[in-house]
Amino acid sequence: MLKDKRELDKVVTNIHDNTGLSGVVYMKDGDDELFQSAYGYANRAEELPNNMNTRFGIASGCKLFTAIGICQLVDKGTLSFHTRLKDCLDISFPNFDESITIHHLLTHSSGIPDYFDEDEMDDFEELWKEQPTYLFRNLKDFLPMFQNHHMKFQPGEKFHYNNAGFIVLGLIIEKRTGLRFTDYIESEIFNRCGMKDSGYFSLDNLPKNTAYGYIDNDEDGTWRTNAFSIPIKGGADGGAFITAPDMMKLWEGLFNHELLSEKCTNELLQPLIAVKGDAYYGYGIWINKRNDTIFKYHVMGYDPGVSFHSSVYPDLGIKLVVPSNKEKGPFEVTKAIEDWL
Structure with missing residues (x-):
């Protein structure tokens, strides 16, 4: 094991030297810190x-939290994966298909318009040049950006990554629980897993020991923070703050059925929709296969000044968490460790 750790240190050090990695690499083999x-x-x-x-x-790494929150409501019988959106909210979506279900929203197959379509826009910062980021503190603040737009395709037709769908899921959690979305997730997921250092913090009121997100200008070597480049407070589609040990607790809580019933956990972890090649999506989670078996479950997130990858390799018993306050590093670390494995 000691030899393995020395080799792993060389792998990560090489990525650090090549990318200027800024963040944390945390890896466990079962219960052992590797x-x-x-x-x-x-x-x-x-x-x-x-x-x-x-x-x-x-x-977007925290879309999984939103999916777990919805699944908790399914466990309680408050709704089902086949419940229609039209039966969940009294918000007007005049051009949305009435057959959209919770399942469609969770699997990015609803066909609803997105407020930030990653196939049409490259730069998330562009959204906020005419809409001040400091106005986006609640889920309902995003509605004017998509609620009156037209469908992109028929529900269930295909996978198309969609942030607005998770905003809607967060609104459903608020409607069914009577709690603000972020309060619900912190109470029913973070607290139950012992994630005492994680939360949805406002950029203008960050707690101690929180990393600022940095945007580098490779042309002249300057940098700036992402304070004016993302919504001031995260929500159902992204923006939570976690520590690497807390994310490890989330994985352990999920796979130990501390957050959901075994039945609902298994549904969340099913490869429910094909994305591309051996990549699939479950409920709020990416799933990669190799040789027709599941190689890894993973989540990832990218914002200006933020990048994040976290994976579970079920057959190997390995769990990996790599958060960063720069826009690159975690993908490269994850890929290098997978090659090493």
Whole structure:
């Protein structure tokens, strides 16, 4: 094992040297900590280094939290995966197909318009040039950006990654629980897993030991924070802050059925819709196959100044968490570790 750890350290160090990795790499083999290390600065101006308990934004990596929240409502019998959107909310969506279900929203197959379509827009920052980021503190604040637009395709026709669909799922959680979405997730997921350092924090009121997200200009070597490049507070489609150990607790809580029944956990983890090649999607989670068996479950997130990958390799018993406060690094680390494995 000691030899393995030395080899793994070389693998990660090489990625750090090539990408300027800024973040944390945390890896467990079953209950044993196989590797943990922190790199770069949480605050560049003050030269405060990242550490194992630094909080990082994870962008879309937290769509899984929203999916778990919905599945908890299914477990309680409050709704089902076949419940129609039209029967969940009293919000007007005049041009949406009435056959859209919870299942469609969870699997990015609803066909509804997105407020940020990644096939049509490359730069998330472009959204906020005419709409101040500081106005987006609640899920309903996103509605004017998509609720009156027309369908892109028929529900269930195909997979097409969709942020607005998860905004809608968050609104359903609020409607069915009577709680603000972020309060529900913190109470019913984070607290139940012991994720005491994680939460949905406002960019203008970040707690101590939270990494600022940094956007680098490769042309002249300058940088800036992402304070004006993402919504001021995260929600159902992205933007939570987690520590690497807390994300590990999330995985353990999910696979140990601490958050959902075994039946609902298995439904969440099913490869429900084909994406491309050996890539599939379950409920809020990516699933990759190799030789017709599941190689890994994973989540990922990218925002200006944020990148995040976290994976579970069921046959190997390995769990990996790589958050970063830069726009690159976690993918490269994950790929290198998979090659090493």
